[in-house]
Amino acid sequence: MVTIYDIAKEANVSPATVSRVLNRQGNVRDETAQKVLKVAKKRNYSPNTMARSLRTKKTNLIGLIIPDIENPIYPAPVRGIQDVANRKDYSVIIHSTDGDERKEIDTIRRLTAVGVDGLIINISEACTLLVEEIRRLRRISLPVVALGPWHPDLEIDCVSVNNEKGAYMATEHLLKLGYHKVAIIKGPEGNISSRERFLGYKKAMEDYCEPISEGMISEGNFKLGSGYKAAKRLIEKNKLDAIFCVNDVMALGAMAAIREEGLRIPDDIALIGFDDIELANLSRPSLSTVAQPKYETGKIAAELLFKQIEGKLSSGKYYSIEPNLVIRETTLKVKEMTTT
Amino acid sequence: MVTIYDIAKEANVSPATVSRVLNRQGNVRDETAQKVLKVAKKRNYSPNTMARSLRTKKTNLIGLIIPDIENPIYPAPVRGIQDVANRKDYSVIIHSTDGDERKEIDTIRRLTAVGVDGLIINISEACTLLVEEIRRLRRISLPVVALGPWHPDLEIDCVSVNNEKGAYMATEHLLKLGYHKVAIIKGPEGNISSRERFLGYKKAMEDYCEPISEGMISEGNFKLGSGYKAAKRLIEKNKLDAIFCVNDVMALGAMAAIREEGLRIPDDIALIGFDDIELANLSRPSLSTVAQPKYETGKIAAELLFKQIEGKLSSGKYYSIEPNLVIRETTLKVKEMTTT
DNA sequence: ACTTTTTATGAAATAGATTTCATGAAATAG
DNA sequence: CTATTTCATGAAATCTATTTCATAAAAAGT
Numbered sequence A, B: 001m002v003t004i005y006d007i008a009k010e011a012n013v014s015p016a017t018v019s020r021v022l023n024r025q026g027n028v029r030d031e032t033a034q035k036v037l038k039v040a041k042k043r044n045y046s047p048n049t050m051a052r053s054l055r056t057k058k059t060n061l062i063g064l065i066i067p068d069i070e071n072p073i074y075p076a077p078v079r080g081i082q083d084v085a086n087r088k089d090y091s092v093i094i095h096s097t098d099g100d101e102r103k104e105i106d107t108i109r110r111l112t113a114v115g116v117d118g119l120i121i122n123i124s125e126a127c128t129l130l131v132e133e134i135r136r137l138r139r140i141s142l143p144v145v146a147l148g149p150w151h152p153d154l155e156i157d158c159v160s161v162n163n164e165k166g167a168y169m170a171t172e173h174l175l176k177l178g179y180h181k182v183a184i185i186k187g188p189e190g191n192i193s194s195r196e197r198f199l200g201y202k203k204a205m206e207d208y209c210e211p212i213s214e215g216m217i218s219e220g221n222f223k224l225g226s227g228y229k230a231a232k233r234l235i236e237k238n239k240l241d242a243i244f245c246v247n248d249v250m251a252l253g254a255m256a257a258i259r260e261e262g263l264r265i266p267d268d269i270a271l272i273g274f275d276d277i278e279l280a281n282l283s284r285p286s287l288s289t290v291a292q293p294k295y296e297t298g299k300i301a302a303e304l305l306f307k308q309i310e311g312k313l314s315s316g317k318y319y320s321i322e323p324n325l326v327i328r329e330t331t332l333k334v335k336e337m338t339t340t
Numbered sequence C: 001a002c003t004t005t006t007t008a009t010g011a012a013a014t015a016g017a018t019t020t021c022a023t024g025a026a027a028t029a030g
Numbered sequence D: 001c002t003a004t005t006t007c008a009t010g011a012a013a014t015c016t017a018t019t020t021c022a023t024a025a026a027a028a029g030t
Helices: A004-011 A015-022 A030-042 A049-056 A075-087 A101-114 A128-139 A163-176 A192-207 A224-237 A248-260 A278-282 A294-311 B004-011 B015-022 B030-042 B049-056 B075-087 B101-114 B128-139 B163-176 B192-207 B224-237 B248-260 B278-282 B294-311
Strands: A061-066 A091-096 A118-121 A144-147 A157-161 A182-186 A217-219 A242-245 A270-272 A289-291 A318-321 A324-326 B061-066 B091-096 B118-121 B144-147 B157-161 B182-186 B217-219 B242-245 B270-272 B289-291 B318-321 B324-326
Touching (some): A004 A030, A061 A075, A075 B091, A091 B075, A101 A128, A101 B091, A118 A294, A144 A294, A157 A294, A163 A289, A242 A248, A278 B278, B004 B015, B091 B101, B101 B128, B128 B144, B157 B163, B157 B294, B163 B289, B182 B224, B294 B318
Parallel strands (some): A118 A144, A144 A157, A242 A270, B118 B144, B157 B318, B182 B217, B242 B270
Antiparallel strands (some): A289 A324
16 A cells, blocks of 8 residues: 555655645645645555544544334435435444444444544433443543434434324324224333324323223334234224324234224224335325435434534534324225214 | 553553553463453543554454445345444444445545455446456455446456346246236346346246247336336337336336226236335235345355455355245236136 | 745654564473 | 573554644745
8 A cells, every 4th residue: 555655755755745735734835736746646545544543533434323224214314314424525334233222332332432523323212321321422522413312311412303293193183084092003111202102192182082091002112013913902902993103114014904804994994104114105005104304314413413523512402303294095084974 | 532551551561561461462461461451441441443453454344335225125235234244343334326436436445545344335337447446456455245246257256146047037937827928127228137137037038938029128217116107108018918027116116007007916917026125015916026135145245255354365256146936916816817 | 134934844753552572581491 | 400492571663644843945024
């Protein structure tokens, strides 16, 4: 590999001058600069990033920690992040940690050791060790932004859909359509998004004076199979005419279960999800859902991160993204015949 | 940040000894080692990766270049790569380049400057500049493996589904079912995967003595809308009773087009795709397709890369992954009534 | 014409590890 | 009991770029 010294020797100048030319720091005679540039180009010189980073404490790398790139809600925000990073000549290191606290902490350690200039994290459960680790990042003043819901007392920038509002919209939509016994399939207890969405659901039901009985609440783990099973459990208890699922993937599982029970969608049971994954529009019947501008969310998170990287003024703000109700076939038909 | 010198001073040894202890290189008295370890732990020492990399020429980073993480065929292999990399204490830098040659070359440059220990690339068209760039990588003996089809004269390891065989299987499946006029929706001309799949299709048609007329070949760009339009063009020419699409996404587009034309699947037109994306199983009717073990493909590519990183013996082998025929509803019903 | 400022440059220090080489001590061999 | 090998350790070199400091030359000011 050709170094700055090789260039210096060949151009009959000192390494310092070469460095100055290559970083266009001025204070170099134009003639000298041209000479250096010519040699550098000729020898196809490319600076050694490690050496540079060692000196400047900048790596032009950012880290991204998500539970699982295979989960269809992540590719879009990831792409948003990549696009803004790449435009700024940054690369992004991505880790999938399966929401496993141990892995998350290890990854944060690893990335700080690598010397990333900033970190975007999507963490579903705020366990104590993890919170402590993130506090440490604040102390060494490493720019961090949270993608998705986050602890209110942890003062970091955060960008997330308004989960509660989205869930409220979905539930209200069903209620307005004339459904009364709206069941919910939620996520694991510790999951923050699921908790927020559950809150929105509860609020809507209360506002419309619909009671929520025990048999109307079921729990899954965000995966297809769990949605299927949760729906079966709900149908068995027979106390519902609509289901709100806290994510689309489980909704699709529920759809299979409902179909298997010989019930029609939306005539017997209406169904609505959350996320608006690509699949939602392509399933039959197509799935009504709450959309979040996923690419945008990633983009905003990255922009926030770079604002910190460039200016160091992290505000600990919460950027709430407005959800969007997408009405498709699973909630299409109005059910007024039963109420009239 | 605490350095090796701080540890050395506090433990009353030289930095050299600290380094030896921390890298468990032996030749250190046990007592000394314990002392160093204790101080290191107490001061929460973590080595500066840039400094280390500068000396050792190893970054524990690998690069991954794909067209677009949002394309549903990529998340699974990406996860496969992440998993084997992370297990070896490596991180992976991912770039989406949209198959744009300029971006691909720039990214390769950028990643080599960062000093990645290896590179996995998925490049759909083998343009000359790009090929030249990859030759350069070989010259500086940077481990590289291609994910997906690749130039035969470029001597790098490559792991890919057997595209031709998969396409043959799909086409043969339709032909055996009694369909005769099997049309194809292929990808852009330069795309290697598409070309290979087209070859398999052609071979099957020839083997079964079915002529391929002009009106039976249509072209898309792998995206949903292009599949829709291509199918419309085919139906207009009215010379088909089945369609093989070189990817599932276009097949789903075609499905929408066929439905819109008032035709039934598979009764009027049978349909088969390629890739087996998650959507394929969830669409109605569910889509028959050719599956490739996507996670596995990524995993194998990464393992190959690490074999090179560790041993430096790159073989330029072609690892062919066996495709799998997945029969679902779009090719379910046998069409023998028309032939008998 | 002489001092002061500005400009262009190089030598050397620096970043934080790893590694080579040298050395004294301890262990083993003859 | 010497001679040789092995072991444990530290000093210094190294990796490659950036940056500070010093200096000489040129330009500007009085």
